[in-house]
Amino acid sequence: ITDRSHFTVRSTREGPGLVAVAITTQESPESRWGALITREELLKAQQDDGLCQRVTASLAITSTVNGASDEQFDSYLLSSDGLLLRYIPQADDDPSSSAFRTVIPRKLRKSFITNMHNSALAGHSSGSKTYDKLSQIVTWPGMRQDVLRYARSCPSCQKAKPRGGQPPGLMQPIVSQSPWQICCCDVMGPFPRSPRGNQYLFVVTDHFTKWVELFPLRKLDSQKIWDCLLQTFARFGFPTSLISDNASYFTSKVFVDACAVLGIEHKRTSPYHPQANITERVNRNLKMMLVAHTDRHKDWDAKLPEMAFATHTTVNRSTGLSPAQLNFGKELAFPLSNALRSTEPTSQYRSYSKFADDLRKRFSDNLREARESLDVARLQQSEQYNQGRRNLQFEVGDLVLRRTHPLSDATRGFTASLANRWEGPFRVGKKLSPLTYTLICCSSGQSTGPIHVTDLKLFHSQEDFSQDPADGSSSRVPDSPSPPPRRYNLRRR
Template identity: 30%
Template sequence: MGHMGIERTLDLVRQRFFWPKMAAAVEHYVKTCNRCVRRKSLPEKAAPLVNIHTTRPLELLCMDFLSLEPDSSNTKDILVLTDHFTKFAVAIPTPNQKARTVAKCLWNDFIVHYGIPERLHSDQGSDFESRLVGELCDMTGIKKSRTTPYHPRGNPVERFNRTLLNMLGTLDNEQKVKWKEHVKPLVHAYNCTRNDVTGYTPYKLLFGRLPRLPVDLAFGLPIKEPPTVAHTDYVKNLKARLEESYKLASKNAWRSADKNKSSFDKYVKPASLQVGDRVLVRNVKIRGKHKLADRWEHDVYVVVSRTGDLPVYVVQPESGGGPTRTLHRDLLLPCGFLPPCYSDNAPNCTILRRPHTRSQSRLQSSPDVTEDQEQEEDEVIVPRERIVLPMRFSIKHVTDHDQQAEVSTTGDVIPSTTSGCVSPPQETLVVGPAVSSNPPCSDAAQIHDASEDGHGDEEDLDTVLGPQVTE
């Protein structure tokens, strides 16, 4: 009936049929409709916000690529690096997003200037997860972490990307043609302004002093730093100022994080998953014009494990084939009511065959009939959903047995009859979670090294950074 929803379907059924508990049966049937769930169910906010906390500079370095329109020099990518504690940012325009480019920028534009970070955080891009970047992290003792797929909220650098886009967008049209020349001056201006989260400028938290800006020279503003005689006195005063700044910055950051979490969690309906739950995975790989595509993938997955206290789950296909996937809770939709589906050829459909007569069986066994001809004759593709027709009868024919036919309290049993019957239903359709015959796998999916086509993983680290790196 067009999958028009509960109210319209119930109104249409009431005009033609009646049976006890009809409203509950129709509501349960619509809510568990396979096609409605895959097409109409919206992604739900089922996981509260989890904040990342740091207490010192370079404890966590976040990186990401920002892609823009090509400028006059055909540059269209910016490698963005931000220190999570101080909010200090570095942006490097790059000609491409290859692993070789990432490794060179990390070494030449950040590590040799500011030091080695303790941990490097990024998404699961093949350039960031490449063998070349992994060797650089191993050589410098950097721990590598990553976000879950299609969850940009897990990478704090995304917030600065929006700020950088706004700053570049305020340039004149003539300047936008050469936006590459304005990236570093704009980022320096950002580092010299107070951050709302910490209450300090990123420059001061990282270096312990205020920078001298062109405006200071233009107006002849004096340097506010007190003069010191010995280097030890300067270091002592600098240490005291930095310790006080770090305490206040941490306090302000915690307060801001709690405020953001409270605002975010207002719209969250917490719903954790248990091991063995059946779920659908959000269809996030749609590209181009796909207005009729389902919002959720065809395969049904089973929860294998949970990553600590985080809303991150390891799932595997219910059919047992295919690798496991590590996904955020917001990308999963519980679907214990859906029937199992193991078809790999045609999504949401099954192949039914017409009954064979003896003459057809002899004809099919003949070597003169090809397999393609046989399939054209005998295969009919129909939707997988089982069509359940309601019972139509007059009120005077209702018996005591009919009055007892109802949907169970759990909503798992739906009466099912064939068209034209006037007797009570003879069978029931039980919809519930199916138990997979394959034991769950406890190993999470591993991210393979980036392929050699276009990411520069075939090069050696010494070739990219130079021999002085390993000396």
């Protein structure tokens, strides 16, 4: 129940000491169609307004001195009952449009703007459209700026309307310089339960080499996830950073404590923005492989070793080399290559040190080539991604709105298409990076995050139109428009 609603209470006695109460709410007429301001209220407000008092006093003085008038107030006049009007030249010849506009005192300006913007008859139009409607009937100094500011700060418009202009957020590439420096992980599923009892696929990817480790799992919990990671790290080394999403098994105490003990910095991607986790792209490729090689859906985990081999031996477009080359310094042998292998003796290394020297050189050449290719790929990807985007950053303390991601629910009579697109306001609590922030709810004080910049937009607080601005700019009487085409007494109408 709000102050904008009428409500009806009906009670029925269900039994001894039991009363059922039904409350029916209905939107008030003022909220639906706008509050009506009477002529008497307008006259009283003009008499109490400083600007209207100065104009009225000037008209009273100049009308008694041989019809002379102050040019500053030449377009103003008083109606027969003392209401202050102003002559506004019309650009068209519409006979239904009057050239005389009522001057609105500062105290009532917000009420008039609200009437022509918030009501169902106004439809929460844009600032310029609201001004076009309002300027047909009333006027005041600085009205256009006031209307535009009000429409921009309207909470309903800010939450319901999409953000205009170019989408924010420039690409911030994650840079890794060596194998298994940064590790990414994600979970696919649930899939149909396989004969081996598996329903999920845990995927671990090295950010530099693009090497993939696949672990089919029966169920998901932090301990099983960490056991898979430990197997990977025991083979390839412990990374300095681990990237995952915000799933509960990645944020549990077991997982967080394990990362802290091993000196691994755990980074989590923003909800609905998994671009920072390259495993998301790996998952897409794996899903295509699963579709191509799985006839019975329950056998989805039967060919995972072969799929992992396929990813290890495929040249990556960003590095220019296969994951196997970057991890082992050589390609993995295919069955076909073994069948076609020459029977003639191959050159043998005379010592392990010679083999190590050659392997070290191949690794060095491969790393240099991969780094150069990755630099070129990052530049191309950034240029392509940043086209049509803008750099938007917030500072700690800024008021923002957060994008909603509602889901329709027929049982509650709720449809996502009619829900607000934004919620809030929130206050920026911490700037994690140029793209991610933590927020503090203004009503509850609870912290939330990380939130990506594309899911945020600046919130404009509403201003108080009842007080004169400090600089007095909006109270200045503007230049008079051209006088009416026929010279007649405008002082009284």
